[in-house]
């Protein structure tokens with residue numbers, strides 16, 4: 001198989017414009033993927049800024065790092081392998097605080113197009129679905145061990161699958177004779193439980209399992225909490241961050257600089273709801289300013305060349321530094 005290397009970065013110009021990066025800034029890409037957004041950001045923060053790349057998938061991270069280093073030789077580039085929920089600690093270890101932060105959620109085209117990763121019902125492959133295949137429980141293991149009620153709950157909560165109970169019952173009945181280990185077996189089982197045209201009935205089940213296997217909503221909630229905690233005045237114990245050198249050489253426990261801009265691109269309503277709620281709460285508390293009153297969605301021209309972009313929603317905020325002499329210091 002030739003390696004699929006293409007991934008069209010979604011809402012790239014829009015997100016970079018909102019982040020408003022300048023030379024010397026620290027940019028954090030929580031979901032580096034193939035490094036498309038990161039490379040554009042690197043061009044903006046060069047020559048004396050820094051780019052921190054993070055991804056749960058080590059193979060994506062390597063490619064993003066190579067791409068950004070090749071595009072901006074000499075720029076400080078840090079690669080962090082793991083969930084973005086661990087970024088605050090990784091940033092603290094490196095003494096960095098971000099001026100611009102982007103999370104472009106979900107998965108990238110090379111991941112979904114690789115049958116060996118098990119994300120797609122369009123190809124037959126092992127039923128894995130882990131974004132980090134080196135740890136955790138695969139979708140096949142989950143379906144082999146979870147109770148019928150747990151499977152139904154996953155399909156309903158993360159896929160809004162109306163046939164969740166029926167599918168769960170059939171999974172449990174079928175695993176008694178043979179565990180479900182391939183994407184084709186699962187897709188056929190789901191199709192046999194449902195009727196009607198439109199999108200492939202396996203779509204919702206695959207989405208739900210991917211969200212569960214990778215604890216996508218748990219990781220996003222942890223990230224949003226980490227962002228919110230940086231906006232709260234009580235986190236400002238170390239005082240204000242001034243500029244370039246300070247940002248690069250450590251200032252206590254902050255991992256988002258004061259006035260940092262944060263952008264998140266989500267791809268389904270469960271994610272977008274969490275982002276909307278967290279950003280709204282910060283804005284209501286006067287701790288952040290919304291940079292997007294409504295979510296930004298891709299233009300028709302982008303959707304025409306990249307179908308995956310059609311469900312994208314971009315929201316962004318800017319942390320509001322506590323007023324001078326305010327209660328937080």
Ligand SMILES: C[S@@+](CC[C@H](N)C(=O)[O-])C[C@H]1O[C@@H](n2cnc3c(N)ncnc32)[C@H](O)[C@@H]1O
Pocket residue numbers: 007008009010030031032033034035036037038054055056057060082083084085104105106107108131219220
């Ligand atoms: C849509 S792609 C990012 C594409 C990238 N912006 C680009 O321009 O090439 C999403 C990436 O996020 C990663 N990812 C998903 N959940 C993650 C998490 N909790 N922590 C870190 N990375 C995650 C996936 O492995 C995938 O590589």
